[in-house]
Amino acid sequence: MMTGLAALARGAIEPVGLITATPPFAGLELVDFPELIVGGHDVRPGPLDAEARRMWSESRAIPPALLDHAGDFFAEIQERLRPGTLVGSGERIASLAEAGLATRVETPREAIARIRADIEAFAATERLERVVVVNLASTEPPPERPIPLDFSEVEPLLDDAAACPLPASSLYFLAAAEAGACYVNFTPSAGGSPACLQQVAIERGIAQAGSDGKTGETLLKSVLAPLFAARNLEVMSWVGHNIFGNLDGKVLDDPRNKAAKVRSKDHLLAEILGYAPQTLVSIEYIESLGDWKTAWDHIHFRGFLGTPMTMQFTWQGCDSILAAPLVIDLVRLVERAWRAGERGGLPWLACFFKSPLGVTEQDFATQVTMLRDWVARMTADASDG
Numbered sequence: 001m002m003t004g005l006a007a008l009a010r011g012a013i014e015p016v017g018l019i020t021a022t023p024p025f026a027g028l029e030l031v032d033f034p035e036l037i038v039g040g041h042d043v044r045p046g047p048l049d050a051e052a053r054r055m056w057s058e059s060r061a062i063p064p065a066l067l068d069h070a071g072d073f074f075a076e077i078q079e080r081l082r083p084g085t086l087v088g089s090g091e092r093i094a095s096l097a098e099a100g101l102a103t104r105v106e107t108p109r110e111a112i113a114r115i116r117a118d119i120e121a122f123a124a125t126e127r128l129e130r131v132v133v134v135n136l137a138s139t140e141p142p143p144e145r146p147i148p149l150d151f152s153e154v155e156p157l158l159d160d161a162a163a164c165p166l167p168a169s170s171l172y173f174l175a176a177a178e179a180g181a182c183y184v185n186f187t188p189s190a191g192g193s194p195a196c197l198q199q200v201a202i203e204r205g206i207a208q209a210g211s212d213g214k215t216g217e218t219l220l221k222s223v224l225a226p227l228f229a230a231r232n233l234e235v236m237s238w239v240g241h242n243i244f245g246n247l248d249g250k251v252l253d254d255p256r257n258k259a260a261k262v263r264s265k266d267h268l269l270a271e272i273l274g275y276a277p278q279t280l281v282s283i284e285y286i287e288s289l290g291d292w293k294t295a296w297d298h299i300h301f302r303g304f305l306g307t308p309m310t311m312q313f314t315w316q317g318c319d320s321i322l323a324a325p326l327v328i329d330l331v332r333l334v335e336r337a338w339r340a341g342e343r344g345g346l347p348w349l350a351c352f353f354k355s356p357l358g359v360t361e362q363d364f365a366t367q368v369t370m371l372r373d374w375v376a377r378m379t380a381d382a383s384d385g
Helices: 002-009 023-028 048-059 064-068 071-080 108-126 151-159 168-178 195-204 217-230 247-252 255-266 268-273 319-339 347-352 364-384
Strands: 040-042 081-083 132-135 182-185 207-210 234-244 278-285 292-302 308-318
Touching (some): 002 071, 002 319, 023 364, 048 064, 108 151, 108 168, 168 182, 168 195, 207 319, 217 364, 308 319
Parallel strands (some): 234 278
Antiparallel strands (some): 234 292, 292 308
16 A cells, blocks of 8 residues: 555556546545555554565565655655554464564553554644544454443443453544544454444544455455345355465464454345355465465355256455555545545445445445445535535
């Protein structure tokens, strides 16, 4: 994403994969690429430039020429990075953290206050009009305890890490909300999706979108499942097997972290079909694959006269390359919605997510229509204004 922003800002690449660069979005007055200033939090050590070059050396994912021209861009962002928090992140993510951060002791409230201060300082130093916080961290384990529906029951627990049910992604959300920043959850982690936190977003007057970016196999499910429903073909079973080798795959190799991802990938079929076929979703870490993810799906369905038939497909894509333009799109769209006065969840962004906020619609074509309708309304409002 950072390499792409650096290249887009200087006009070195075409905006392939960015839907906000297509004609219907031209009248929205979206933030331009050079206006996007990147900062953030991380728990891992190491320079950004080296990490980006590893994407080339291990996965052949980023052309070296683009990296050669992005060195200054990476260096500027590196100066804006601050230590993240490990409170509620889970053992697998904590095992990846730099030593100094791994020994830090803080309560959830202290973590929220520290991150909020970082966001506010970032905005002041860079003279920013708006900040959009995007969760791109590795998938956390599901919360071990239920999260109360009322935030008033959660708030006192922020002083005790052992009692607080909120994971790290939700602490980042609260820090963003307290700083007046919007929030995008591109992961299946809880983030701002619990009901009590969705209410916080409305009360704090911020916009939020999520959760779990839809980039590959699940994207195809949301396109193909409506076909079976429309033709009245009974899906008896749908099996999806996923293998990949990047750091996300390494984290998901932990069964607890994997549980959150599998749940996010598996629920949409029943919502589209109107019934629950037998399903199986597997995710396996194969280190040699690097950032390349392969998904093989087997669909067993029944047609006229009860005749069973099969459809199979294989999807192979570079995980980070698929996600990066969607993140840029989301930042531009959420910022524009916030500028227009929209607050709370943004259901018209459903086509970007496996588990969208504020809407149960999972048919991709219908979700895209929701986005286009919003664009048409915003464009009309801009013309009238």
